Amino acid sequence: MSSNFWLLLIVVAIFIWGVVLLSRRPKFEPTCVKCESKNVVEVDRRTIATRTVEPAGGGTPGGGSVRLQIDSEVTLHCKACGHRFRRTITETH
Numbered sequence: 001m002s003s004n005f006w007l008l009l010i011v012v013a014i015f016i017w018g019v020v021l022l023s024r025r026p027k028f029e030p031t032c033v034k035c036e037s038k039n040v041v042e043v044d045r046r047t048i049a050t051r052t053v054e055p056a057g058g059g060t061p062g063g064g065s066v067r068l069q070i071d072s073e074v075t076l077h078c079k080a081c082g083h084r085f086r087r088t089i090t091e092t093h
Helices: 003-023
Strands: 040-053 067-078 084-092
Touching: 040 084
Parallel strands: none
Antiparallel strands: 040 067, 067 084
């Protein structure tokens, strides 16, 4: 077998591994603090703070790996019991 075949096989394996890692990332899925229902909708979002962070390992010298983190206070409403509550979340973009 040629070296191009093995190179292509390695590239495909790395791509699949990356897709699997991204699909396992935890997402913000709120539940009601009163009745534990997942039938919750976001009613309001207020940005508390923002900051830039650099992932562990350094990244590129020109700052190409810099990420933005946003702290938000989210107001949620439970459609099951009508309870309104707030949560503070951090998202990295």
